[in-house]
Amino acid sequence: MNALRSAAAAFLGLFVEDRAFAVAIALWLAVCAALAFVHAATPEIRAVVLFAGLSVILVTAVVRDARGGA
């Protein structure tokens, strides 16, 4: 059981290191999925919005960590 738990933790660790950063990405994906669900804007604009949001999240997380000494 412990081996399974540590294997799961190791697998999760491939994708999540900073929890706040990962949660922000997940929330943004949820927003983009909601936009797609209600057909808000054109598919091209939705794609660009996805990239723009992820860029903002990346810059914000990096600056926050640099300020706080990650």
Add this chain to the structure above:
Amino acid sequence: MTSIISTALPAFLASLVEFVEALTVVLAVGATRGWRSAWLGTAAGVALLAVAVVAFGPLLRLVPLGALQSIVGILLLFFGLRWLRKAILRYAGAIALKNEANVFARKEAQLRSAARSQATDWPAIATAFNAVVLEGLEVVFIVIAVGATAGALVPAAGGAALAGVLVVGAGAVLRRPLARVPENALKFAVGILLSAFGTFWTGEGLGGEWPGDDWALLRLVGGYLAVAGLALVLARRAAATRTAASNA
């Protein structure tokens, strides 16, 4: 041709980093606890990964391509952005640059102080095994992620295999960690490539349409490069302000 380069190159670069990291630990095990334990742990790790690939690999064919691209795209996004964030922070001086020579020395010290059994050196075997499985898992994920979604699994696996041959060959000849490999530069570049791939597939999975179709991938690479450059400038400023404040 474009898909071969766009899958083989990220797979090669990312695998190079992972193989270097695994090699450092295996070398530390070999140098301190004997090469038998290092080889046993490595062989067991490679065997486990091979079994996992053989067992789960065929399942990928059962998943519709659209769903596979969406799932892998999202995972790739988390994976790529995690690497990119950390590489930027290392360049900005907010966290220390990774040095394989230091990792080797630290691991060597740990292994020397660890208890040793008489017949089979389980702690040493487990250390090599863990390193090979963990880093190898990342290689497998990257190959599947960039290869399966683009329908170019063979070039992606070829890129990873070439990286493996180069790193293992260099390690076998030098018998010391490959400290000169510019790990952070590689992680920065791979972070950008994987983030671009992840964003592309996720966008398509969410019903988006990229302007310029497949050429959008190149634009995304350029976009992330610009964003990473901006983040680096801002992070350097923030780190400098923090240092100045702590010195005052």
